[in-house]
Amino acid sequence: MPRRRTLTLRGTAALLAGLGCLIAANLVGAAILLHVGVLFLAVTAFAVLAVRLPRRSGSVTRQVSTDLLTVSETSRVTVRIALRAPRVPRGLWRDVLPDAVTGDAAGEYPPETGQLSYAITGIRRGVWPVGPFVLRTVDPFGLAQREQAFGETRSVTVVPEVFALAPLAVKVGAAGGTAQTSSSRLGQGSDNLSPRRYIPGDSMRRIHWRATAHRGQLMVRQEEEESSPDALVVLDRSAARWARPGAAADPAFEAAVSMCASVAVHLEQEGYGVDVIDSTGVLLGILRGHEDDRDGLLVSLAMLAPRGDARDLATLVGGTPPGPLVYITGELDEEDAALLRPSGAAAPLLFATGALPGTAEAATRHGWLFAELSDDIAEAWADALPERTSPSRIDPSRTAPRAADVTD
Structure with missing residues (x-):
């Protein structure tokens, strides 16, 4: 955070005017210029002392109206400052915001309402610091200023935006697309279970993200029943598929x-x-009907960046093919598309942000429902659905792997 100079533009002008009067008084021998010069310098010195001498300290706490801030979503930040000073200073306040969020985090101090709050909007996903709280005071003449930072920063997690998608018409998989057929899966109300503190050795899958955010320490669900996944989503973040990371975000990624x-x-x-x-096979998240499963996935995705190489898809899927298999990748050519095999998945969907000539045809030949991914997430999803493609490209009864798919 760059520091402001002690003298304002007006203060600098007063200082120069005072020095100029002293020099002129010495040259022409005019006593009045000497008096004016001394007055300018004295007022400037008084202004500097008035803003620099008072001792101030304080603590700052911030409360964000949402635990997680979604890209393009607006949330409200409430700032509470406990300021210890000889008298209540008057000036301007601002909260330092990262480039990843926008908001009008500034105003007059003390506020008329007695409470400091402002709205922020997420622009770029990630974990970003908000703060410190900066108070700027100026002397009554506007000649000197002081900026002082109070409190620590607070992290704000900006998660990717989630769009509403069209229904997947074909219900396939171990549960047939209905949670009721899986007796081992906990229901939607299971998130009401009391969380407990994290103990070394607890599975990271059991972290209760909302309770962790509220209490400031790792909390886990008291119990969780395991069930086999019947849908698999793979995000190809191998470095070769994406533009090199830079200061600006890659729109495709x-x-x-x-x-x-x-x-x-x-x-x-x-x-x-x-x-x-x-x-590479690293687990980013699991969704089993718990309310905080979604939060855990979004937090994981918030900190994701391209890196490493991709493993063979058949290895990632393993011996038991899922029902819906969704593979999301970046730039894809015909040769790479031919190497991606659905591995017996009953509803394989492939999305690429940059499809080179021949990619769509190669993917279709190997059983994929293919669509090119653009900024319109919902439209890309709809383009890949069976009702927008040839009915012969998907067989709802195909719940077991074919030898040809595995051995090709």
């Missing part, structure tokens, strides 16, 4: 991350148990 979040949440809402992994 941001669209892919948003697509991954939207598809996973949508499939869970349709009754599937969903596993989300990256192209």
Whole structure:
């Protein structure tokens, strides 16, 4: 945070005017100029002392109206400052915001309402610091100023935007797309279970994200029943598929991350148990009907960046093919598309942000429902659905792997 100079523009002018009067008085021998010069310098010195001498200290707490801030979503930040000073200073306040969020985080101090609050809007996903709180005071003549920072920063997590998607008409998979057919899956109300503190050795899958955010320490669900996933979402974040990371976000990768979040949440809402992994097999999140599963996935996706190489899809899927298999990747050519095999998945959907000539045909030949991914996430999803493609491209009864798919 750059520091402001002690003298304002007016103060600098008063200082120069005082020095100029002293020099002129010495040259022409005019006593009046000497008096005016001394007055200018004295007032400037008084202004500096008035803003620099008072000792101030304080603590700052911030409360954000939402635990997680979604890209393009607006949330309200309430700032409470306990300021210790000889008298209440008057000036301007501002909260330092990162480039990843926007908001009018400034105003007059003390506020007329007695409470400091402002709205922020997420622009770029990630975990970003908000703060410190800065108070700027100026002397009555406007000659000197002081900026002082109070309190620590607070982290704000900006998660990818989740879009509403069209229903997947074909219900396939271990649960047939209905949560009621899986007796081992906990219901939507199971999130009301009392969380407890994290103990070393607890599975990271059991972290209760909302309770963690509220209490400031890791909390886990008291119990969780495991069930086999019947939908798999794979986000290919291998470095070769994306532009090199830079200061600005890659729009294609941001669209892919948003697509991954939207598809996973949508499939869970349709009754599937969903596993989300990256192209190296690292688990990004699981959705099993718990309310905070979604938060855990979004937090994981908020910090994701392209890296490493992709593993073979058949290895990632394993021996038991899922029902819906969604693979999201970046730039894809015909040769790479031919190497991606659905591995017996009953509803394979492939999305690429940059499809080179021949990619769509190669993907279709190997059984994929293919669509190119653009900024319109919902439209890309709708383009890949069976009702917008040839009916012969998907067989709802295909719930077991074919030898040809596995051995090709």
